[in-house]
Amino acid sequence: MATTIRSVAAAAGVSVATASRALSGSPAVVDSTRRRVIQAAIALDYTPSRLARSLVTGSTGNVGVILPDITNPFYTSFLAGLEAALGAQDIGVLIGDSGENPDRENRLVRRMSTQVDGLVLASSRLSDEQIVAATSRRPVVLANRMLETSEELPKRLGQVVIDVHPGFTAAVNHLSSLGHRQLTYVDGPAQSWSGRQKRIALTLACSALGLPLRIRSTTRADFGAGRTAGRQVAAEAAQDGTTAVIAFNDQMALGVLAGLREAGKDVPGDLSLVGCDDSLEDGLAWPALTTVGSSARALGELAAHKILNPMGQEAGLIPTALIVRDSTERARSDRGAPVA
């Protein structure tokens, strides 16, 4: 039923070898023959089977991507960047949603491994050992995660991450200069590697300024978790003196915003709020959210590049910067006072 290369060869009156060579542009075939073959292929509407080709060449022409949550705009942008960069090279993209579940993620790795040339794991929830193990199946690029190992990295492992330091220290400096003296960080899930990076960056920046930092952990990184955290922050702000909140990502920041409002707090009137990722379209939040921005899309493109050119062991870095909008304001206690 399907039109194979043998039917094309027959139609063109040549052997399958010649047909294959003619279609793949080998120079060892004379022009007149090539024309005949191509004409036959067009006439029969022939499309070569990627499966068969992959089987013999050993390269499949597609890569697998595993994300913790397709729905999250950060991963969506990441995926868009990745897909665009790979699609431009005519490479296919297999996706899997791990639902932040390591077992599921591992199953996806196994499942995909035999039909991709490489795997991109975004914010992987696997253990270092599991990741190293995956490496023995296919080349792997970690995005938004790095191995803890100080030993030499597996040869077939690449890493691309967002460097949160510049953005988060800028955020702390910004809040400090606005007179905020007690910050609260609403963290994401404890296993998250990037969450830890953020905690470190914030802790560093705060201690450099002698500012106290309160860290509030959550189990998920979504709107709902942010909301309950927001309510709690509001309830305890009177005691602990928190006047500014930094959130793990923008979705949680929106949740915090909602939680604070439910508790009768105004942003930025009562508390200032800083998000992360700059994943919200203009005007999507009200007030517009001050956020630590970085391009998830750029991260995706970098990951694509890394999986195609495995050379280079150093981690690829995408920088962050603070994007000041309307959700941060001078601390109430500091209002009217001269600028520091």
Add this chain to the structure above:
Amino acid sequence: MATTIRSVAAAAGVSVATASRALSGSPAVVDSTRRRVIQAAIALDYTPSRLARSLVTGSTGNVGVILPDITNPFYTSFLAGLEAALGAQDIGVLIGDSGENPDRENRLVRRMSTQVDGLVLASSRLSDEQIVAATSRRPVVLANRMLETSEELPKRLGQVVIDVHPGFTAAVNHLSSLGHRQLTYVDGPAQSWSGRQKRIALTLACSALGLPLRIRSTTRADFGAGRTAGRQVAAEAAQDGTTAVIAFNDQMALGVLAGLREAGKDVPGDLSLVGCDDSLEDGLAWPALTTVGSSARALGELAAHKILNPMGQEAGLIPTALIVRDSTERARSDRGAPVA
């Protein structure tokens, strides 16, 4: 290097045929043998090659999905539903972003066709003929789009759509009962099938009530297009008397919201606003957006079901309903007047 079924067979001391049977659970293999083979497979960390299997069985175990824009939350939810439903059956998902470009979409169809068991085209930008042509390669499920053809449908074509009528007529009735007498619909791209459905539903509902409807078309369905449309609506509202706006989708509604605000208009004070898709997380918009809701996720799940069980020619339907929130309010001209 890779561990193949032959190495497993050798290790277990059986032929490849027996190894294959043992692993695929054929009853024609005695238990003791099966155990030996399985042990060998585990010892060698054997994972069967999907490629090789597909080549001979003719079924690949994955489906392709083509979306106009991965970044759009509607398609993201759709994709999430689809991936979840297919993943549960251990079916892989290949994605492609057409960028709303028919040529690109066609290339993706060709590219994927040899490595998937079926194709899901979401809001396809292809012509009816092109879609029918794709059908001859693989079974196709159209999502959010139907063929115009009155002739018999190709046997291998399924359709799943969102039935916009209930939601949109409810929206019109809702606005009408609030005293709005001139509505403006901010449409999406003209080629969009679902856009046409929405125009039809609105026109019908309005004429049933004797309400005039102004339709404003745009070229893209994103925030930016909504914003410029919002500015224009604000500028002309004084002349044409528009007091309520319905948007093609929530992203555009947010754009319209931003555009109106830039022009000094308040929502819902000056104008009421209705979105579509209910794609925004709780509290993501301010004020919370009244919207015509339907579950893109459910549509994705239905598409997954349809591609797995091709039986049934009738289009699958996902209903819509109006979700009233805070962006719609009694028309200013009508305030203080008794409720109709």
Add this chain to the structure above:
DNA sequence: TTCACGAATGAAACCGGTTACATTAACCAT
């Protein structure tokens, strides 16, 4: 005892491409 039959396993073809190697033919130098 012999034969038929069925159960368990093995040998080999096959899926649709690519590619190493063999073959043919044409051309040039001797």
Add this chain to the structure above:
DNA sequence: ATGGTTAATGTAACCGGTTTCATTCGTGAA
């Protein structure tokens, strides 16, 4: 003319599984 190159094409093996068909062996009936 003859032998050696080289260019163009053909033959067949191969990728890693599945599946058809053949083979072997044990068992029960004749």
